[in-house]
Amino acid sequence: MSSPVPPPVPPPVPAPRWSPETLARAGVQRDWVDADDRPHRVPEATIEAVLAVVGEPPADLADRAPVVTRPGRRTGLAGEVLLEDGGTARLDDLVPDDFPLGYHRLRVDGGAERRLVVSPGRCWLPPERTWGWAVQLYAALSTTSAGIGDLGDLRTLREWTERRGGGFVVVNPLHAVAPVLPLEASPYLPATRRFRNPVYLRVEGSPDGGGDRPSPATVDRDAAWEHKMRVLRTTFADRGEEPAFDAWRAEQGAALEEFATWMVLATEHGGDWRAWPAGLHDPHGEEVRRAAAERRDDVTFHAWLQWLLSEQLREASGDLMVIQDLPIGVSGGGADAWAWQDVLARGLTVGAPPDALNSVGQDWGSPPLVPWRLRAADYEPFVQSVRATIAGAGGLRIDHVMGLFRLWCIPEGASPTEGCYVRFPADDLLDIVCLESHRARAVVVGEDLGTVEPGVAEALAERDVLTYRVLWFEPDDPATWPVGSMATVTTHDLPTVPGLWTGSDVEDQLASSTMAEDDVRAGRQELLQQLLRDGLSEEATATEAVVEAYTQLGRAPSLLVSLSLEDALGEERRPNVPGTTAPARANWSIPLPTPVDRLDDAPGPATLVALVDGRPDPA
Template sequence: MTATQADAWGLQQDWVDADDRPQRVADETIKRLREVIGRPPEDLDERRPVVTRPGRRLGLGPVTVVCEDGTERQVGDVLPEDFPLGYHRVQVGGRDRLLVVSPGRCAVPTEQRWGWTVQLYGARSRRSWGIGDLGDLRTLREWTERLGGGFLLVNPLHAVAPTLPQETSPYLPATRRFRNPVYLRVEDVPGFDPALLSGHEADLAALRSGGPVDRDGAWALKRRVLRAVFEARSGADEDEQRWRAEVGGPLEEWGAWCALADEHGPDSRAWPDDVRGPDAPGVAAYVAAHRADVDFHVWLQWLVDRQLRDAAGDLTVLQDLPIGVSGAGADAWAWQDVLAAGVSVGAPPDLLNSSGQDWGSPPLVPWRLQLAEYAPFIQSVRSTISGAGGLRIDHVMGLFRLWWVPEGEGPTEGAYVRYPAEDLLDIVALESHRAGAVVVGEDLGTVEPGVREALAERGILSYKVLWFEDEDPADWPPQAMAAVTTHDLPTVAGLWSGTDVDEQLATTDMAEEDVRSGRKDLLARLARGGLDEDAGPDEAVASAYAQLAAAPSLLLSVALEDAVSEERRPNVPGTVERDNWCIPLPVPLEDLVEDPRPARLVEMFADGARGSVPE
């Protein structure tokens, strides 16, 4: 085994950090993580799914394939070039195995486009109930289309537990398969009656009064009104019934988990033994006794699905796929045998955070994921990609290897665990192909050699960020999404004014020297645009995006925070002493769409953002 190879458990004891320095994980950490992972079975290669492409050698000999449409095909050792893409079954050596046939390449637009990056919860209108909703997303989409934009990139919309308090981080959902009903525009729900708001005028006024996003207040009022609408309706119509049948078991499972969470609390690890898993003996009886409660949560998903599709229209809306889920949530409840206990995922120290990061999500055990036929991954990708035409994979390096942090240890005491990247990437390509969806891989931080090449081979766009790059944007690759900043990095105005540094020093334990040095580096990147020292924040924003406009990258992303010179970034990693993920835009949407600053900002993209992009 060479210095950077993984052992039989997938652990990589030797690795190279973001500064190209070799590192070695302590033997005790390796031993502890081996116990968590467990030794893979000796016959894993004979049981795991076969993931391939048409025209490739199967290595299985002549076999009968039962295609997903129910037809059978006899194939030899090489899969025919015309073999249908999809998820099939094959009998090999008496074993029934999943056969995934992928095109090997994602759907990629052929013309350059610009679009907005949107933290939807903070994009509030005067109509919304204190939190940006899917009606507001529709407004943003229509405005984007009028300005000539080609996409929106939104924060993860995945669901959290239906209880209070609501989880604030979009990157720690209860599930990656279903969406958060807090984003519903209640007035657009069939059957809504304004009379249902009688007696709640003060609550609604408080939500609309400004200040940080109040998810608890918004969800409490929305849930109360939505439940009243649900109880007054006559039942599901044909479209809803058809959709419910199509989504099937996972949807019913989600409804059951939500109903159980309402009764027993949001942490399913603390529930009574007889309901501590979807197949536990008491779950079926509970569902039968609480049918209306389960159906209510299922109905909410139907509403979200329809409102999202309406909001997206024909515009590409890239939805963000978090790297993991809450260990207490619905996906962890459903797949507890696939998840690792006693560890969480994160990142070693890098440019984003000199102390490293712990994101709090339990990782999937690679060999158990294979024996689960990749179902947790497939369902998460498919559900996130549906209905809007695009996908951004957070920390895409996690498809290759993930930084596991043992419980009770800091992020610097972790180790990398390798994943079956070739299979996972081809699954992404298959889901992208079926949905006609562009895919972006967020490849910031510690990126090992070969990752970006593997992404490019499959048409997964890289993620180029001005604050991270030494090269001039004009020299960035075409096959990328280009941005100035991200939700975890300073806004242009916050960087320029110095308030972002003040906030980091006040809310994190990062060393002052590191914080100030980081600002100096970013200011140097900003200064490449020829910015005067006495320039104002709007001029700083214009300078940064003038640099971005020179990039040949396929997608050019403009942060809405920058469009209105907001100084606060959505999230400061490494702190809970701040309103992370609760900061609204400083103007309501009605004023935003009339504000001349965003329109002027995107004028610089008008000439170049419709041309064809070379392969």
């Protein structure tokens, strides 16, 4: 009888090269769980590539990093506080309940001076449930638009919404892109998160010189930009004294001057500062100062455009909440990346692992901030971005709000599946959002779709950041959704109801993306179940499917109920198919089929309002 053959000995698993302490200090997450609750371990090669960019914080960072706290909390610190308003106060560990909110400087007894941020810990909330429209502003052309939806059209939308009894309008990011052709189409890859895009300014006339005209097949940003720059240059040259502009410019300080200088340099040298002459890479260098002085009039022109944008947005918003969108990042060659080179992680881009939105993952092209460098910079890049985006309108939607907790970072040259998560100081960042919301009396919505780790929903709810509830993704009846949410049927990255129902969205995806056909068709079937669960006939028309979707949405007790103008007007094409670019697809360039100054002529909007509002149409 022969001896049994022993089983083969598996090869030893190599010990991780990086200690847990090293990874924790850098914020790099080795293990993670995907949207389907499957655990993953990041390969060592990815860890090494990410760590090479992120690095480790200095040993003394904890002693000089900002302290973000709330009244009633202990800090473990004592010292004199130079208050934001110029006064002084004493801090002895516990922050008194009546301590002023704001951004202060703490002179620690026997230690370094550091920033002290005192937050209310909760965001401002509107007093009652209301509904409003979600719209891509570039798509919202009127019969008098100069080739692209603009702030004049936003005013038309706002006034129309008020007449219907609505309480808000949600718009795409309005941030500036590089002033070179072709203009960047994606609102989610701006050059800055602090300043706005002049293409949204209302000017007289149109690129083609026409008068009353229908919406074009696609939005031609380049033609609109060239036309508007000609008109605005002439207006700027002919203007007289403008003390209001001079005062506003002085209030904005160095940040505005730096941005306006970047716009001038980008016009001359291209939209990516990394390809400029080496002497222009340092925004505080002698060559940049000399260029700004030599082109003083052009710098003033770009500062003046930002003043016009501020004024027109204020007029467009009126007393209605206009909820602006904060993108997750900026272009690596843009103005903010130029200004904050030492804080951004050059060599990484932000994206998402495979999930229900995209089965092959996503790379959004933006370099992330390095978490510990952001702390070392007193969170100033984040503060300025939130404050600027929230200003003048009454609301903030934080795109991919999970990025305040962790970001999926992809090494340069790798695919979206080859990234890993890098953690951020979420408690501090969220409390800063609360402070800015409190000051601006602006509602905050966190777009929490995709791979959401445990604890995110609770952290948002604790701070009155409204969660995002999308009918396509919610298995539960909308009547059970939380009050602390914004309810919607779809988003700019998801199918419209008509496109889903007719199947044209599937054909659109297959024609423009690399997603597997089986995945795309299976995804459609899954979303269709949301429409069919209350008994909608599969033989129903697209219009009847829209009514069904918003009948369900109308049951939501959510504080904000968002209606899609694409759905209301029967548009089958979604604004964006993730993972696709031009010319395969005209993302971010599809106009609404009805001019916004003729919306009263379309029956769809009134139908949707009646379904979610439950009151007679005031129009």
